[in-house]
Amino acid sequence: MRTAPTTSRRGLTSRWGRIAVGAAVVAVAAMLPLLAIDIPGVLPGPTYTPGTLTVLAYAMLIAALALSYHLIFGVAGMLSFGHAMFFAAGAYGLGIVLRLLAPTGIPSEAVFLLAIVITLVIALVLGNLVGALALRVSGISFAMVTLAIAQAMNVMIRRNVGGLTGGEEGVTLTVDVVPDWLVGVVNTRNLYWLALAILVGVYLACAWVERSRLGHVVAAARENELRVTVLGLRPYLVRLFLFSTAAVLAAVAGMGFMLLQSSATPRISTSDFTLTLLVIVVLGGVGYRWGAIVGGIVYTLLDQRLAALASSDAIAGLPDVLRIPLSEPLFILGMLFVLVVMFAPGGIVGLAHRVTRRRGGSRDAREPAVLQDMEA
Amino acid sequence: MTAILTVRGLDARIGGQQVVEDVSLDVAEHGVTALLGRNGVGKSSTIKALLGLTERTGVVTFAGERIDGLLTHRIVQRGIAYVPEDREVFGGLTVEENLRLAERAGAPNRAIIAELFPELLERAKQQAGTLSGGQQQMVSLSRALMNENRLLLVDEPTKGLAPRIVGTVTTALEAAAERTPMLLVEQNLQVVRALAHTVVVLSGGRVVHTGPATAFLDSDLVHRHLGVSTDQEAA
Amino acid sequence: MTTVLLLLITGVGLGALYFLVASGLSLIYGLMGVLNFAHGSFLTLAGFLGWEVGRRVGDGSWAGLLVGMLVGLVVGALVAAITELVFIRALYERHIEQVLVTVGLGLASVALFEGIWGTDPIQIRLPEWLGQTTDVLGANIPNDRWLLIGSAALVLVLIVLFLQRTSYGLVIRAGVENRTMVTALGIDVRRAFTVVFAIGGAAAGLGGVLASVYYGQVGAHQGTSLLIYAFIVTVIGGLGSLSGAAIASVLVAVIQQFANFYLGGTGDLAVVLALAAVLLVRPTGLMGKVTH
Numbered sequence: 095m096r097t098a099p100t101t102s103r104r105g106l107t108s109r110w111g112r113i114a115v116g117a118a119v120v121a122v123a124a125m126l127p128l129l130a131i132d133i134p135g136v137l138p139g140p141t142y143t144p145g146t147l148t149v150l151a152y153a154m155l156i157a158a159l160a161l162s163y164h165l166i167f168g169v170a171g172m173l174s175f176g177h178a179m180f181f182a183a184g185a186y187g188l189g190i191v192l193r194l195l196a197p198t199g200i201p202s203e204a205v206f207l208l209a210i211v212i213t214l215v216i217a218l219v220l221g222n223l224v225g226a227l228a229l230r231v232s233g234i235s236f237a238m239v240t241l242a243i244a245q246a247m248n249v250m251i252r253r254n255v256g257g258l259t260g261g262e263e264g265v266t267l268t269v270d271v272v273p274d275w276l277v278g279v280v281n282t283r284n285l286y287w288l289a290l291a292i293l294v295g296v297y298l299a300c301a302w303v304e305r306s307r308l309g310h311v312v313a314a315a316r317e318n319e320l321r322v323t324v325l326g327l328r329p330y331l332v333r334l335f336l337f338s339t340a341a342v343l344a345a346v347a348g349m350g351f352m353l354l355q356s357s358a359t360p361r362i363s364t365s366d367f368t369l370t371l372l373v374i375v376v377l378g379g380v381g382y383r384w385g386a387i388v389g390g391i392v393y394t395l396l397d398q399r400l401a402a403l404a405s406s407d408a409i410a411g412l413p414d415v416l417r418i419p420l421s422e423p424l425f426i427l428g429m430l431f432v433l434v435v436m437f438a439p440g441g442i443v444g445l446a447h448r449v450t451r452r453r454g455g456s457r458d459a460r461e462p463a464v465l466q467d468m469e470a
Numbered sequence: 471m472t473a474i475l476t477v478r479g480l481d482a483r484i485g486g487q488q489v490v491e492d493v494s495l496d497v498a499e500h501g502v503t504a505l506l507g508r509n510g511v512g513k514s515s516t517i518k519a520l521l522g523l524t525e526r527t528g529v530v531t532f533a534g535e536r537i538d539g540l541l542t543h544r545i546v547q548r549g550i551a552y553v554p555e556d557r558e559v560f561g562g563l564t565v566e567e568n569l570r571l572a573e574r575a576g577a578p579n580r581a582i583i584a585e586l587f588p589e590l591l592e593r594a595k596q597q598a599g600t601l602s603g604g605q606q607q608m609v610s611l612s613r614a615l616m617n618e619n620r621l622l623l624v625d626e627p628t629k630g631l632a633p634r635i636v637g638t639v640t641t642a643l644e645a646a647a648e649r650t651p652m653l654l655v656e657q658n659l660q661v662v663r664a665l666a667h668t669v670v671v672l673s674g675g676r677v678v679h680t681g682p683a684t685a686f687l688d689s690d691l692v693h694r695h696l697g698v699s700t701d702q703e704a705a
Numbered sequence: 706m707t708t709v710l711l712l713l714i715t716g717v718g719l720g721a722l723y724f725l726v727a728s729g730l731s732l733i734y735g736l737m738g739v740l741n742f743a744h745g746s747f748l749t750l751a752g753f754l755g756w757e758v759g760r761r762v763g764d765g766s767w768a769g770l771l772v773g774m775l776v777g778l779v780v781g782a783l784v785a786a787i788t789e790l791v792f793i794r795a796l797y798e799r800h801i802e803q804v805l806v807t808v809g810l811g812l813a814s815v816a817l818f819e820g821i822w823g824t825d826p827i828q829i830r831l832p833e834w835l836g837q838t839t840d841v842l843g844a845n846i847p848n849d850r851w852l853l854i855g856s857a858a859l860v861l862v863l864i865v866l867f868l869q870r871t872s873y874g875l876v877i878r879a880g881v882e883n884r885t886m887v888t889a890l891g892i893d894v895r896r897a898f899t900v901v902f903a904i905g906g907a908a909a910g911l912g913g914v915l916a917s918v919y920y921g922q923v924g925a926h927q928g929t930s931l932l933i934y935a936f937i938v939t940v941i942g943g944l945g946s947l948s949g950a951a952i953a954s955v956l957v958a959v960i961q962q963f964a965n966f967y968l969g970g971t972g973d974l975a976v977v978l979a980l981a982a983v984l985l986v987r988p989t990g991l992m993g994k995v996t997h
Binding site: 173227230231234235237238239241242243245246249250253365366369370372373376418419421422423424425426427428429431432435436439 | 734740742792795796801802804805806808809810811812813814815816817819820821929933936937939940944970973974976977980981984985988
């Protein structure tokens with residue numbers, strides 16, 4: 095579908111070429127904790143330091159989350175405003191189940207594995223329930239239902255319903271039942287590798303789903319519902335499968351987040367957090383898997399660096415008219431997003447494609463098909 | 471005869487799907503040009519594309535001016551009136567409101583409504599959604615005909631109407647065609663015979679035949695392109 | 706009985722606030738097919754500016770409040786119209802992009818408000834009468850609810866008159882039904898877009914000032930949290946229907962009040978369940994138009 099144009103199935107654009115590039119990127123990413131690369135202005139410090147590794151690990155988890163959102167928004171063309179709830183389900187689920195199981199006397203390794211499995215099951219059930227309800231409507235109504243459900247979840251988490259979620263304080267990780275190699279600042283590089291593994295895993299899962307028959311059916315249903323129905327498939331069930339798959343993948347990223355941050359707060363279940371995902375996917379390029387990853391990493395790093403910039407002396411000395419907007423990262427990111435939507439609808443990856451294709455002499459990049467289809 | 475509207479290489483897409491492909495046709499300065507073809511062949515889409523109601527590419531020239539890049543309301547303001555398939559009256563508005571909305575700059579001729587469809591005046595305060603199909607078509611035609619037009623685009627005006635109303639509609643169109651050139655999409659070949667002097671036939675989104683109306687309607691081309699034989703016309 | 710009456714009237718008061726936000730959302734969606742995520746920001750900005758001007762005129766006085774409400778109306782209308790002209794119009798007929806732009810504007814503007822007025826809400830002073838209660842058949846109704854109900858009713862009447870009596874109103878009513886056909890009659894429907902944005906913005910702006918009366922404070926997140934309820938109201942009422950928005954506003958707020966009181970603070974959950982129920986039974990909402 096969205097593979098390279100047939101005219102240039104050679105070199106880096108062929109399938110094996112791209113697998114090689116992907117493997118090389120992963121290998122370089124895996125080596126970072128062993129190296130001392132310092133990119134001032136982009137990273138907070140050299141790549142082996144825990145601070146930098148934490149930022150990078152966080153960026154990769156957000157990228158993984160964005161990838162799972164890409165399945166719903168970019169592939170199926172469904173605008174969900176509730177995706178953050180599955181990320182929160184992963185983070186909160188792992189934290190709560192670990193805390194509940196910790197005093198039972200089961201060996202800690204078993205507790206850890208069991209907690210992961212239980213959390214995945216919770217995410218699967220939640221994904222199917224929410225999807226089953228929300229997918230009965232489509233378009234803007236679907237967006238509203240997901241928004242409303244996510245909002246209700248957020249309220250329940252904040253209110254500490256059943257004494258499980260800890261209200262505004264959130265949930266902290268019960269470290270005694272977590273394997274030692276994932277605990278503490280000294281093990282940050284292990285957490286980094288875990289985050290990388292999660293990102294790669296989610297990427298492969300998304301690639302597999304997109305290339306499977308189901309993925310093609312969902313993409314086709316986005317363009318023409320009737321055609322799929324004629325093929326004897328029920329778009330509802332296919333979409334539900336995709337929705338719950340994305341929910342589980344988001345929960346996986348959420349679990350990684352819990353292990354990395356050692357705590358979860360209601361912030362990760364807000365609709366604003368889902369809107370951030372939307373921003374990331376569009377910023378990176380709607381419809382491209384790489385777009386979600388690039389968007390996730392660029393967004394997180396920008397967010398971090400803009401926050402650092404906000405508290406810098408250079409900004410503090412400016413007059414209010416400049417100082418106030420520049421010291422609000424979300425303001426700058428929001429306006430950047432608006433500009434991308436208005437002037438570069440293909441996002442970062444779309445721009446890159448346009449540049450490389452023009453150089454290759456072929457026709458200019460397509461507009462993101464998803465955006466057109468959703469309007470039809 | 472010179473053309474008021476020329477179309478060259480028109481492509482149209484709806485929801486990413488191509489519905490009109492490389493259509494070229496002329497609409498004469500006088501009289502009725504009928505656009506014919508089987509169901510789903512792209513007749514209505516062609517008219518919509520001319521008006522900018524679908525995505526389109528190609529060259530459309532109206533009275534010497536390119537209009538293929540203009541927004542719909544600007545095209546209409548140049549004096550092109552549209553009578554859509556399925557009438558598309560505003561059901562929640564009254565008849566009077568429907569008509570008021572359609573008044574363009576210039577001198578709208580309300581008298582023509584009294585002349586052609588007097589029963590509409592009695593129903594001025596009625597919600598258009600509660601009218602019969604025939605009455606709705608009268609509203610739709612009035613919206614177009616009461617303005618100063620230089621071209622009429624009329625899409626299936628007799629579709630689904632009772633025979634008596636078909637007669638009324640045909641008479642109204644005949645009168646309009648004496649003053650204003652018209653591009654007409656019509657399935658009822660008797661109506662085509664009564665009104666059109668030229669036919670353009672579409673098949674598979676392309677033009678396959680252009681020529682005088684009567685000659686076409688009397689030939690076996692009717693059967694080949696429209697799937698009906700001439701003596702079935704009445705159907 | 707007095708409790709029921711109290712909950713009912715306070716519910717209608719909250720519903721009035723929802724309506725001020727939802728009326729514009731619904732009209733904008735109905736005419737343009739755009740769900741406006743920046744609507745909450747119109748409300749917040751108007752709330753802040755209304756308060757800033759009002760307290761300079763007379764902090765805690767009626768004059769200050771009334772001037773504040775007027776400022777809210779004007780700010781809401783202006784900001785909304787500018788948003789439409791600068792951001793929405795450039796993406797004419799590209800609905801998803803239009804929604805995305807409003808999402809970006811919503812996020813960015815809230816951050817900007819935080820930068821200017823701080824992250825914590827600011828307590829405000831109000832005329833004394835608003836803090837008192839009136840006895841209605843034994844129920845002590847907070848007086849600010851009367852202001853909310855009265856303002857929303859006035860806005861409803863004005864919008865209806867505008868829609869019924871003016872030529873723009875005619876274009877808007879027709880456009881909500883069938884926008885394409887309006888353009889095919891030679892009407893530049895984009896002008897109606899700006900008008901609808903301005904009207905919706907004015908209502909939301911007034912809502913912003915009244916929200917600060919209702920909550921006793923102004924804050925950067927006030928608009929966003931009201932926006933979510935307004936979305937729910939809009940969907941339950943039927944996207945594009947003004948009367949639907951009015952009915953659903955009251956319905957949602959009353960349900961919320963009763964569930965909060967009788968079912969142990971489950972108001973938000975009850976609202977979501979109501980939304981789910983309505984969408985499952987009538988996906989187009991209570992008064993939704995049939996799509997063609």
